[in-house]
Amino acid sequence: MSTERGLFDLTCADFGLIRGITESWDHLLSRSIAAVREQFIEQCGLIAQAEALPRIAGRILGLMVFDGKDYSFSEIAEELQISRGSVSSSVSLLTAMGVIERTAKPGDRQDYFRLSEDPYTTFFARARNRAERAHKTIQETRDAVPKDKREIRSRLKEYETFYATLIKALDSGT
Secondary structure, three states: OOOOOOOOOOOHHHHHHHHHHHHHHHHHHHHHHHHHHHHHHHHHHHHHHHOOOOHHHHHHHHHHHHHOOOEEHHHHHHHHOOOHHHHHHHHHHHHHHOOEEEEEOOOOOOEEEEEOOOOOHHHHHHHHHHHHHHHHHHHHHHHHOOOOOHHHHHHHHHHHHHHHHHHHHHHHHO
């Protein structure tokens, strides 16, 4: 009787070990996804804040982008550990911006919210409007500087050109 085992000669103990390793790996992956999700949601809050939006609105957007499902007020509040009042004001803002939309489920009296069909168009429009305002301000400033102040006018023109290029890039991206 040979004690050597072939590749396919697995014992019950081997299957138990493989199952244990697989379950541990699945647990690690799910913990990793949860950590990635949490970090993404928080980063979306910071991104929104940098865009002059409430941080909570960004976190709600991050939640909906990552999970891709409909959420009720109470589910959003619970998931993000925020008050229903904070949910209400941020959801109203995101709805008015066209980023999310209100929906309903048959037989359920709660309102639900989900990403709009094309939620990112609003961000392009907001970015373009900001760039347009900056461009106009710089242009008006350059026009107010006397023509003999060439160095100042040159720097302002470079800055103006930057915003003109940004506006063209935003226009080509929509």
